[in-house]
Amino acid sequence: MDLVSSQICKTGDIGIYNNLFGGKMLAWLDEAGGTYSASICCTPYMITLKMDEVVFxxxxxxxxxxxxxxxxxxxxxxxxxxxxxxxRFNFSSHK
Structure with a gap:
């Protein structure tokens, strides 16, 4: 697999249980998928039709x-x- 994108989870990205919002992860995946697809097909005109399965x-x-x-x-x-x-990678625990 190719490295497509990377993000850092910030305080504005978390909910009341101090975990990343699932919707934020979906947005990151959608954006990464769009840019990856655009680079493969050499065109900026890509859309997401569907996401089959997402497992957190x-x-x-x-x-x-x-x-x-x-x-x-x-x-x-x-x-x-x-x-x-x-x-996921945590810099402090190296996991």
């Missing part, structure tokens, strides 16, 4: 570093299917 495995806390990786799953004449994966 572990909470993201303030100052966690999120790295988003992507790979092309299928390429058609007028469509592109990609897989994205977000991985």
């Amino acid at each position: 495995k572990k909470p993201v806390k303030v100052n966690d570093h999120i790295r988003i990786y992507g790979e092309v799953s299928r390429m058609g004449n007028s469509s592109l299917t990609i897989n994205l994966e977000a991985r």
Whole structure:
């Protein structure tokens, strides 16, 4: 998988349980997917048709570093299917 994007979870990104808002993660994934698709197809005119499955495995806390990786799953004449994966890294605990 290719490194597509990275983000740092900031205090404005968290909810009442001190975890990253799921919607914020979805926005990061959507933006990363759009830019990755645009670079693969050499055009800025890409849209997200759908997200098949999103599984939130572990909470993201303030100052966690999120790295988003992507790979092309299928390429058609007028469509592109990609897989994205977000991985969490905490600088203080090195996990």
